[in-house]
Amino acid sequence: MLIDGEWDPDARLATDDAGNFVRQHTTFRETVSPDQAATHPVESDRYHLYVSLACPWAHRTLIGRQALGLEDVISVDVVDPVRINDGWEFSPEKEGCTPDTVNGTEYLRDVYRTADPTFTGRVTVPVLWDREKQTIVNNESIEILRMLDTAFVDGFDRPFTLYPDEFADEIDSVVEAIYEPINNGVYRAGFAKTQEAYESAVTDLFEALDHWEAILDNQRYLVGERLTEADVCLFTTLIRFDAVYHIHFKCSRQRIRDYPNLWNYLKELYQLPAFGDTVDLEHIRTHYYTSHGDINPSRIIAMAPSLPLEEPHNRDRLDGGPPPEFIG
Numbered sequence: 001m002l003i004d005g006e007w008d009p010d011a012r013l014a015t016d017d018a019g020n021f022v023r024q025h026t027t028f029r030e031t032v033s034p035d036q037a038a039t040h041p042v043e044s045d046r047y048h049l050y051v052s053l054a055c056p057w058a059h060r061t062l063i064g065r066q067a068l069g070l071e072d073v074i075s076v077d078v079v080d081p082v083r084i085n086d087g088w089e090f091s092p093e094k095e096g097c098t099p100d101t102v103n104g105t106e107y108l109r110d111v112y113r114t115a116d117p118t119f120t121g122r123v124t125v126p127v128l129w130d131r132e133k134q135t136i137v138n139n140e141s142i143e144i145l146r147m148l149d150t151a152f153v154d155g156f157d158r159p160f161t162l163y164p165d166e167f168a169d170e171i172d173s174v175v176e177a178i179y180e181p182i183n184n185g186v187y188r189a190g191f192a193k194t195q196e197a198y199e200s201a202v203t204d205l206f207e208a209l210d211h212w213e214a215i216l217d218n219q220r221y222l223v224g225e226r227l228t229e230a231d232v233c234l235f236t237t238l239i240r241f242d243a244v245y246h247i248h249f250k251c252s253r254q255r256i257r258d259y260p261n262l263w264n265y266l267k268e269l270y271q272l273p274a275f276g277d278t279v280d281l282e283h284i285r286t287h288y289y290t291s292h293g294d295i296n297p298s299r300i301i302a303m304a305p306s307l308p309l310e311e312p313h314n315r316d317r318l319d320g321g322p323p324p325e326f327i328g
């Protein structure tokens, strides 16, 4: 991480006294606004995303960008999936990676330093960059996803919304309900430093998955008949589960493929372009197995499981469905 703008490769992920993984809070929390007098007014070709295709948090923003038709409005650079001593870096020669086309840096930490030369904290993706103000607007995925949906509206050719007003409260509560046990829960299991901390995390995780498995028996999406932001947030964890979390993070009770409803739900989402096109299982597997030396010191990448995501799903039996614009 960066400490006062200096890179410290030995600073480790935080755990509390009981061995529980504690996620740090993100620090850049500004917003792109439809108000042209704001610090970061909405504008085409001004904002840029730095992502890793491996990262479930960054993946949310890529799905939002494509689903909301903002690919020509917001540019993207992709870091190297292997993150070792120098943190996220740009390796344009590698498949699926790009250079830093905006700031020309070699390491993402230098983008953080440009925004704040005395920055202290972890250098994480996603990052939403403002070319005009030469700074980071925001590095919290749910806020970036929401901003794409709510700020880039007037003057943009927007097919639909992932955050419809009439469901806003419900979406907020589902996003919050899945965050701790599922989205962050897989990390709490994987980075636990004691048996108790691990067991508590996997128990919460599978209880929450069991709960949503039951809901999805009668309901097409997490908040009902409409596909929303909440589904984006669950998808990016589910798509990594069988190939990575089940093995690398010891989320071993069962796979998503063993849950009939979650598996069919995952297949349905995967088959929508904004979801499927943004999945890179090579970057995902490479990143996790090579980048956490403390839990996989050999850095051997586990063989890819069979994941027939293109096979038919049975979600048409339920009311609702993706908006036609989504099908592409």
Ligand SMILES: N[C@@H](CCC(=O)N[C@@H](CS)C(=O)NCC(=O)O)C(=O)O
Residues within 6 Å of the ligand: 026, 054, 055, 056, 057, 058, 122, 123, 124, 125, 126, 139, 140, 141, 142
């Ligand atoms: N709360 C942040 C979390 C982002 C995050 O933890 N990203 C990971 C990649 S999956 C990262 O960049 N980690 C680098 C590090 O912790 O040093 C969000 O949702 O955007």
